[in-house]
Amino acid sequence: MTVEPLIPDLPLPAAVTRDAPRAAREGFVDAMARAADALASHLRTADAAEHAVAAGRGSIQGAAIARAQADVEVAVAAALVDHAARAITTVTQLQI
Numbered sequence: 340m341t342v343e344p345l346i347p348d349l350p351l352p353a354a355v356t357r358d359a360p361r362a363a364r365e366g367f368v369d370a371m372a373r374a375a376d377a378l379a380s381h382l383r384t385a386d387a388a389e390h391a392v393a394a395g396r397g398s399i400q401g402a403a404i405a406r407a408q409a410d411v412e413v414a415v416a417a418a419l420v421d422h423a424a425r426a427i428t429t430v431t432q433l434q435i
Contacts, residue, residue, distance in 0.1 A: 388406070389405075
């Protein structure tokens with residue numbers, strides 16, 4: 340079987356790719372890297388709030404809220420990774 344790649348009729352004008360918003364140009368890997376950085380930042384914020392409470396400088400309420408927000412983000416990230424892994428498994432099992 341011979342497979343020929345699909346070649347678009349016309350390439351995108353340079354102005355479209357150059358002037359496109361960043362969100363339109365960035366790939367999945369870039370978006371995941373930004374999300375991982377944000378998650379790490381929120382986990383550091385929660386840890387700092389907990390350390391401030393332990394040192395007597397912070398409020399327990401603020402630390403609890405920061406930790407709850409970080410925990411939710413961890414749960415969402417874990418669900419996303421699980422979903423992506425299942426999708427990859429499905430794609431690799433396709434019979435082409």
